[in-house]
Amino acid sequence: MSAELIASLAEHPWIDAAHAEGGIVRLRPARAATAVRPEPGPLVAEYLEHWGEVYDFTYSAGSGPRSDEPDFSGWKSSETGEPFSTEHMTDWVDRTVDLVLAHSPRFVLELGCGTGLLARKLGPHIEGYVGTDVAQAAVDRLAAEAEPGRAHVRAAAHEVAAPAVRAAMARRLSRRGPGLRAAQFGDPAFPQRRLSDRRGGGRVTAAVSRWNPRGG
Numbered sequence: 001m002s003a004e005l006i007a008s009l010a011e012h013p014w015i016d017a018a019h020a021e022g023g024i025v026r027l028r029p030a031r032a033a034t035a036v037r038p039e040p041g042p043l044v045a046e047y048l049e050h051w052g053e054v055y056d057f058t059y060s061a062g063s064g065p066r067s068d069e070p071d072f073s074g075w076k077s078s079e080t081g082e083p084f085s086t087e088h089m090t091d092w093v094d095r096t097v098d099l100v101l102a103h104s105p106r107f108v109l110e111l112g113c114g115t116g117l118l119a120r121k122l123g124p125h126i127e128g129y130v131g132t133d134v135a136q137a138a139v140d141r142l143a144a145e146a147e148p149g150r151a152h153v154r155a156a157a158h159e160v161a162a163p164a165v166r167a168a169m170a171r172r173l174s175r176r177g178p179g180l181r182a183a184q185f186g187d188p189a190f191p192q193r194r195l196s197d198r199r200g201g202g203r204v205t206a207a208v209s210r211w212n213p214r215g216g
Contacts, residue, residue, distance in 0.1 A: 036158045059073055089117075097121040107127060
């Protein structure tokens with residue numbers, strides 16, 4: 001690796017430092033490039049755009065609105081690359097819904113709603129729901145169902161305070177009287193656990209679908 005190339009990499013605005021070590025180029029990204037707040041840095045923005053495109057393609061190829069069967073598009077084992085079994089996914093959905101409903105929420109904000117696996121199960125038990133997802137295809141499909149009390153907004157997880165999300169939440173909260181605040185968050189992207197949301201007076205429910213092909 002030439003010194004000129006290393007120097008050129010180090011001058012890139014997204015890179016804070018670059019050096020060669022044992023034939024391997026090691027880069028340290030600039031903080032501004034990887035910032036999340038108040039606005040995503042360019043590296044984070046490009047990463048999110050990429051995953052939005054990936055899931056747009058994945059969800060566009062899945063089942064359409066009003067399908068009688070749950071759409072498990074995109075759910076694959078990171079170890080084998082194979083899709084999770086229907087039995088495994090059905091069990092995960094049921095367990096996650098039970099975790100959320102255990103706190104008797106009136107309102108749910110779901111980060112990463114995907115194809116609506118949780119939304120459809122939670123709907124009959126709650127008064128209001130807002131789901132966000134980085135994939136526009138997922139948001140459009142769920143919005144087309146036009147279920148009462150439900151809204152879907154294109155937003156990444158870190159954009160939970162974005163104007164579009166706040167507006168959707170405010171509309172659902174205002175219809176159900178004063179004193180109602182976000183009670184539950186369901187996000188399959190985090191380890192399965194419950195976290196107290198002291199600022200909102202509600203709770204966070206997070207769950208991840210894990211599968212060990214060896215049966216563990």
